[in-house]
Amino acid sequence: MTARAEVGVVGAGIVGLAIARALAERSVSVVVYDRSGVGAGASGVQPGGVRAQWGTEIACRLAVESAAFWAEADERLESRVALGFRRCGYLFVAHTPSTLERLAANVAVQNAAGVPSRIVAADEAAELVPGLDATAIVGGSWCGDDGYFDRPQSVVEAFARGLRIERRAVASPDELDHDVVVVAAGADSPALVPGLPIEREDRFLLYSEAIQERLLEPLVVSAERHFAAKQLANGRVLASDLAARGDESGAAAWRAHVREVIGGLLPILTYVSFPILVRGEYDVTPDHQPVLGRVDDRVLVAAGFSGHGFMIAPAIGRIVAEAVVGGPPDDALAVLDPRRFEENRLVPEPQLV
Numbered sequence: 001m002t003a004r005a006e007v008g009v010v011g012a013g014i015v016g017l018a019i020a021r022a023l024a025e026r027s028v029s030v031v032v033y034d035r036s037g038v039g040a041g042a043s044g045v046q047p048g049g050v051r052a053q054w055g056t057e058i059a060c061r062l063a064v065e066s067a068a069f070w071a072e073a074d075e076r077l078e079s080r081v082a083l084g085f086r087r088c089g090y091l092f093v094a095h096t097p098s099t100l101e102r103l104a105a106n107v108a109v110q111n112a113a114g115v116p117s118r119i120v121a122a123d124e125a126a127e128l129v130p131g132l133d134a135t136a137i138v139g140g141s142w143c144g145d146d147g148y149f150d151r152p153q154s155v156v157e158a159f160a161r162g163l164r165i166e167r168r169a170v171a172s173p174d175e176l177d178h179d180v181v182v183v184a185a186g187a188d189s190p191a192l193v194p195g196l197p198i199e200r201e202d203r204f205l206l207y208s209e210a211i212q213e214r215l216l217e218p219l220v221v222s223a224e225r226h227f228a229a230k231q232l233a234n235g236r237v238l239a240s241d242l243a244a245r246g247d248e249s250g251a252a253a254w255r256a257h258v259r260e261v262i263g264g265l266l267p268i269l270t271y272v273s274f275p276i277l278v279r280g281e282y283d284v285t286p287d288h289q290p291v292l293g294r295v296d297d298r299v300l301v302a303a304g305f306s307g308h309g310f311m312i313a314p315a316i317g318r319i320v321a322e323a324v325v326g327g328p329p330d331d332a333l334a335v336l337d338p339r340r341f342e343e344n345r346l347v348p349e350p351q352l353v
Helices: 014-025 057-070 097-112 122-128 152-160 186-192 248-265 309-325 331-335
Strands: 007-010 030-034 090-094 118-121 139-143 147-149 164-167 180-183 199-207 219-222 227-231 237-241 276-284 291-294 299-303
Touching: 007 014, 014 030, 014 152, 014 299, 014 309, 057 097, 057 309, 057 331, 090 097, 090 122, 097 118, 097 139, 118 122, 122 139, 147 152, 152 309, 180 309, 186 199, 186 276, 186 299, 199 248, 219 248, 227 248, 237 248, 248 276, 291 309, 291 331, 299 309, 309 331
Parallel strands: 007 030, 007 180, 030 164, 090 219, 180 299
Antiparallel strands: 090 139, 118 139, 199 237, 199 276, 219 227, 227 237, 291 299
16 A cells, blocks of 8 residues: 655646655655656746746745756756756847837846846847847847756656656545645646636647758847747757647748748748647636645645746745745745735746747
8 A cells, every 4th residue: 555645746847846855865865746747848848948037036046046056957966867957048129119118127127136137239139149139139148057857858757757746537635645745737736616706828839840051049039029040950940939729720920920020020930831730738827927835724825936937946836845845935935825816915926939
């Protein structure tokens, strides 16, 4: 007969697995439940990006802590394959002075949190990103430490290794026989904890076929043109219309938009086609920050990451695990607790992708 676990974690995405792993490292018996298996939800369809360029102190702090983990991820996770973290750099471009001012305000927040980002002029941006048309922008913000994992699914699987995972649908924490239940089920979390202001938001990625020539090393983001693009280690170019919503019937319009922005901003990608469309999802809150903390004496929640759960999963794992074992409460629990919505304590995140 299987021994009763002290903690049950609902959700075998990157966040739930990071929490379970952090608990196991603190000698807490834990079991992870997921109706479909490891990385079957949003964690299984994402490009593995890791950045610290955010616009709020709390987001930057969680990113900085997680970055220290990601820098040693192969060793810390004892991965059987190289996870391939690559510091390619992220460039957020500004097409107007007002956007550059906003980026500069974000960089000030980032620098105060220890993020080595900086504002760059248009000419320097073009030097950092060969193939970028400097005449299309007035400047941007840059952080060379930002990057991505070449094999993000391998990262998820590495977190899962050694954990007790049960493939089971859970409708309510009440049906689980554990001292503590942590709900980390992404967009499905409100079904387990009614009242959570989390909504499912479809997102779409476009991929090229593998291209031998290296065309675009850093990731380039234009919030004003709701566009992002990056060439991955496998040679595929990833691009996205960041405003794409709905279903796949909009694919032609999304490709046309990507093509239009490329023509004016990254002409080096002019002859790249994007035949592959991949659908993913975000679990979104009103302020685009996660819901983190206790719902009651027995249930905690860690969900609503609005697309950056992968990036900050290591920090979230530590914070929740320490809360479960009764360690000193992290400040993030007071900032991101579930009651902030009804108490009008939102922390709007301005630097979204």
